[in-house]
Amino acid sequence: MLKIVGYGDGFSVAPGETIRFMVGTLGERRYCARLLRIVHGDCNPQGPGFKAEPVASPFEGGYQGREQAIHAGSYVRAPHHESCERLGAFTLAAMV
Numbered sequence: 814m815l816k817i818v819g820y821g822d823g824f825s826v827a828p829g830e831t832i833r834f835m836v837g838t839l840g841e842r843r844y845c846a847r848l849l850r851i852v853h854g855d856c857n858p859q860g861p862g863f864k865a866e867p868v869a870s871p872f873e874g875g876y877q878g879r880e881q882a883i884h885a886g887s888y889v890r891a892p893h894h895e896s897c898e899r900l901g902a903f904t905l906a907a908m909v
Contacts (some may be wrong), residue, residue: 838878847873
């Protein structure tokens with residue numbers, strides 16, 4: 814099985830707008846890209862089930878993958894300050 818991860822530079826686009834996708838593969842493996850219209854994505858056995866329809870697109874086809882590091886999570890980097898030397902511990906929390 815091809816191990817692949819990707820993300821778009823936006824969550825959605827309107828007709829005529831542009832979206833870019835960044836794709837990484839485990840090793841230098843090829844992958845195939847295509848556009849699907851999701852009719853319904855409910856995979857619940859009591860639901861309608863997953864259904865997608867192919868949509869012709871100019872990017873459809875095979876591409877050479879490349880491995881890209883993924884750094885999960887977020888972080889902040891702050892320059893050293895002498896007031897931090899007196900702290901026994903320090904916690905920062907953010908609600909985003």
